[in-house]
Amino acid sequence: MEAWFFENQTGNFGINTRIKSILHHEHSNFQEITVYETYEFGKMLVLDNAVMFTDKNEFIYHEMLALIPLFSHPNPQNVLIVGGGDGGVVRECLKNPYVKHIDLIEIDKRVVELSKKIFPVVSSCLDDQKVSVLNGDGIDFLKTVNDHYDIILVDSTDPIGPAEGLFKRDFYESTVIALKNDGIFVAQTESPFFNENLIRDIHLIIGKIYKRSSLYLASIPVYPGGLWSFTVGSKKYDPKKINETYREFDFDKCNFKYYTPEIHNSAFILPKFIKELF
Amino acid sequence: MEAWFFENQTGNFGINTRIKSILHHEHSNFQEITVYETYEFGKMLVLDNAVMFTDKNEFIYHEMLALIPLFSHPNPQNVLIVGGGDGGVVRECLKNPYVKHIDLIEIDKRVVELSKKIFPVVSSCLDDQKVSVLNGDGIDFLKTVNDHYDIILVDSTDPIGPAEGLFKRDFYESTVIALKNDGIFVAQTESPFFNENLIRDIHLIIGKIYKRSSLYLASIPVYPGGLWSFTVGSKKYDPKKINETYREFDFDKCNFKYYTPEIHNSAFILPKFIKELF
Numbered sequence: 001m002e003a004w005f006f007e008n009q010t011g012n013f014g015i016n017t018r019i020k021s022i023l024h025h026e027h028s029n030f031q032e033i034t035v036y037e038t039y040e041f042g043k044m045l046v047l048d049n050a051v052m053f054t055d056k057n058e059f060i061y062h063e064m065l066a067l068i069p070l071f072s073h074p075n076p077q078n079v080l081i082v083g084g085g086d087g088g089v090v091r092e093c094l095k096n097p098y099v100k101h102i103d104l105i106e107i108d109k110r111v112v113e114l115s116k117k118i119f120p121v122v123s124s125c126l127d128d129q130k131v132s133v134l135n136g137d138g139i140d141f142l143k144t145v146n147d148h149y150d151i152i153l154v155d156s157t158d159p160i161g162p163a164e165g166l167f168k169r170d171f172y173e174s175t176v177i178a179l180k181n182d183g184i185f186v187a188q189t190e191s192p193f194f195n196e197n198l199i200r201d202i203h204l205i206i207g208k209i210y211k212r213s214s215l216y217l218a219s220i221p222v223y224p225g226g227l228w229s230f231t232v233g234s235k236k237y238d239p240k241k242i243n244e245t246y247r248e249f250d251f252d253k254c255n256f257k258y259y260t261p262e263i264h265n266s267a268f269i270l271p272k273f274i275k276e277l278f
Numbered sequence: 279m280e281a282w283f284f285e286n287q288t289g290n291f292g293i294n295t296r297i298k299s300i301l302h303h304e305h306s307n308f309q310e311i312t313v314y315e316t317y318e319f320g321k322m323l324v325l326d327n328a329v330m331f332t333d334k335n336e337f338i339y340h341e342m343l344a345l346i347p348l349f350s351h352p353n354p355q356n357v358l359i360v361g362g363g364d365g366g367v368v369r370e371c372l373k374n375p376y377v378k379h380i381d382l383i384e385i386d387k388r389v390v391e392l393s394k395k396i397f398p399v400v401s402s403c404l405d406d407q408k409v410s411v412l413n414g415d416g417i418d419f420l421k422t423v424n425d426h427y428d429i430i431l432v433d434s435t436d437p438i439g440p441a442e443g444l445f446k447r448d449f450y451e452s453t454v455i456a457l458k459n460d461g462i463f464v465a466q467t468e469s470p471f472f473n474e475n476l477i478r479d480i481h482l483i484i485g486k487i488y489k490r491s492s493l494y495l496a497s498i499p500v501y502p503g504g505l506w507s508f509t510v511g512s513k514k515y516d517p518k519k520i521n522e523t524y525r526e527f528d529f530d531k532c533n534f535k536y537y538t539p540e541i542h543n544s545a546f547i548l549p550k551f552i553k554e555l556f
């Protein structure tokens with residue numbers, strides 16, 4: 001059998017992955033959800049025909065979204081994850097020794113339910129006693145919060161469909177209010193090869209409303225062009241450096257697969273054509 | 279018209295690029311050569327159905343193969359390029375102020391001829407007075423050379439077809455003999471996501487026959503997984519550092535588009551799963 005999943009990533013460029021079977025398919029209230037069993041990557045979660053992650057490389061996105069802000073902050077007790085109902089980012093956050101509580105606000109509860117059923121490694125910490133999984137719209141939720149979180153992470157889909165509002169100035173401004181006065185905000189901000197304007201626009205907005213705005217990168221083979229960007233807004237701490245608090249911390253013990261203290265710094269070193277976006 | 283070029287990169291994973299037209303197609307004595315006009319990337323050179331480069335991102339591979347070894351060496355007067363008949367690596371080498379002469383040995387003269395005709399920006403320096411373009415087998419050529427080059431760069435296709443011998447120990451040993459006693463060797467060594475064994479094997483061999491063996495990375499969107507590796511063997515100088523000679527050198531003047539002095543260092547910082555290959 002030669003069955004291939006095709007994701008048209010830019011209109012004129014895309015990826016093909018050979019599939020063994022379709023493990024699940026549904027239209028939830030918010031999106032089309034498909035899980036494939038693939039030959040190359042194990043199981044693969046696809047939302048509205050865009051690959052979210054695969055068994056084989058989910059660690060990259062989840063580690064890099066969570067660990068850079070967490071290890072830049074000396075005491076990230078309260079964390080909010082907007083989106084990320086699969087649980088991968090929750091799992092990584094819990095590896096930071098100071099995290100006391102994580103709120104996860106996911107608009108589509110079917111993502112949470114399916115991840116628990118089909119992706120046990122990704123969803124393994126969703127039932128942890130430190131974690132509250134809330135079902136709702138992150139934009140509305142954030143309007144009710146003031147001076148509460150140390151870290152806000154936006155683990156969203158692309159800026160079309162249910163996640164569109166998560167790429168707007170109003171939303172970013174609500175994160176400033178919801179964070180404490182030394183808080184850190186991070187969002188996934190698409191591909192530096194194909195979404196230059198989006199990255200530039202977000203960088204400008206975050207730079208205006210946060211003390212620091214920085215971009216960092218990670219290599220993710222199933223995302224467009226294989227290189228992904230994350231934008232950080234920080235009120236106080238330098239996100240490019242591991243905070244002094246972790247001087248004695250044993251990073252090896254955590255069994256990270258992508259992140260290292262050296263990667264923490266080098267993820268912010270941008271190829272010239274990306275640096276010149278700003 | 280919805281016409282798409284498909285490259286099956288791993289057997290079970292590949293990329294699709296929408297094409298406007300087929301600008302050239304032939305079977306040379308060594309390989310199938312196709313040039314497409316694409317919507318996403320401009321013109322695209324494809325050998326044996328594997329993408330070599332596109333107008334839009336050829337600078338990444340060519341800069342990163344050439345500049346890392348050249349700027350690690352204090353006086354890289356004589357350079358050999360094995361393969362690379364398109365001329366992209368030649369163009370980057372000439373940006374180093376100490377380069378006096380470049381020999382390029384390309385097995386398939388049709389690549390040189392077609393690049394001059396179809397890729398004027400890539401091939402722009404092939405007729406430079408410092409450059410000798412030789413037509414022949416790099417493996418045979420290297421057997422005739424002793425203690426001559428400062429730098430040897432291997433700009434090859436994948437290790438199947440005409441380039442197979444460029445991934446073998448005999449060939450690497452001949453580079454040691456052909457280099458001066460402070461020479462540097464670099465080869466493209468495929469994808470860290472899909473060619474882990476190849477990378478590990480080459481690292482071991484290079485580590486035995488050179489004083490130093492190091493791996494560095496660059497993000498190239500049309501290559502498998504979007505992340506590419508290069509293996510360096512160095513007899514003396516640390517390839518991870520720009521040589522002291524260039525302390526006053528004006529890198530901005532060179533109009534590099536990917537390479538910067540910071541990228542020179544950070545390209546060697548490996549994600550943990552790649553570091554652990556060794």
